Amino acid sequence: MQISKALAAYLADCRIGLSAQTVSAYAHNLERLAADLRRRRVTQIKAITAEHLRKYFAELRTATGHKPQAAHGYSANTIHQHYRTIRTWLNWCVRRELRPDNPILQVRTPPLPKPVPRHISRHEMRRLLEATRTTRTPERDWAIVILFLDTGMRRGELAALTVADVNLKERLITIHLGKGARGRVVPISSPACLALAGWLAVRPAGATLFGLGGDNIYQMVRRARRRAGLERASPHMLRHSFATYYAGDIYDLARILGHQDVSTTAAIYVHRDVARLASVHDERSPMGGQAPAETGA
Secondary structure, three states: OEHHHHHHHHHHHHOOOOOHHHHHHHHHHHHHHHHHHHHOOOOEHHHOOHHHHHHHHHHHOOOOOOOHHHEOEOOHHHHHHHHHHHHHHHHHHHHOOOOOOOHHHHOOOOOOOOOOOOOOOHHHHHHHHHHHHHOOOHHHHHHHHHHHHHHOOOHHHHHHOOHHHEEOOOOEEEEOOOHHHOOEEEEOOHHHHHHHHHHHHHOOOOOOOOOOOHHHHHHHHHHHHHHHOOOOOOHHHHHHHHHHHOOOOHHHHHHHHOOOOHHHHHHHOHHHHHHHHHHHHHHHOOOOOOOOOOOOO
């Protein structure tokens, strides 16, 4: 089968259950690969080799991207994203019997740096929340920031919430829209319940809980950040902040965040558990609480 036809069929499958933004990212990455293969006169799925892919990734390291930060080659994160997208597509091709194997399995996975996710401090959380008190819609903005910090949900998930998704009596909230269209029910704290009750008491009629799209929510948080005098704060950073300070175990955290695999959570938030272990190590270590040994002459 021709590469172009296989790409079209794969993206059509992706549109079932994946967000438009995710499908667009897949399409961008795969069409770039297809263009590179055409330049090498490779047009058939079965003709793709591991060597073609090695040359492609080597070229990404020096290619000029469309963003200013990619003026001297794509970042390690972007190259790794291309690798994952291509691997998933070729696995799909194998399952559809379009080729017998996946050549990318013979290509070394691009190294990926593991920076600590950017988050804000507890003091900055309080300043951000206080900043929502002086907006034109304080009940709404307070509830939005509280929910981000209380559940770590994604911006698109929060934008899609409806009134029916909120159960104040049971202190639960249902999230229907997530990566891969996975739904989940997560607990909410008493302060979050109070914030939501305050918003529901004055909320105008509308299809969604907050009546804002994802971009509008981003801009609202940005305005609150400026009002609070913070250098940084975004919906995704608030998600990282929730995960960093969450006191439960990694399995509960993975479920609340909507990660399908707990290893994803552990890899991203390893700094969180290191800090937690350090704080309780004296209580758990057999050396904890021991008096220093006396030194004699």
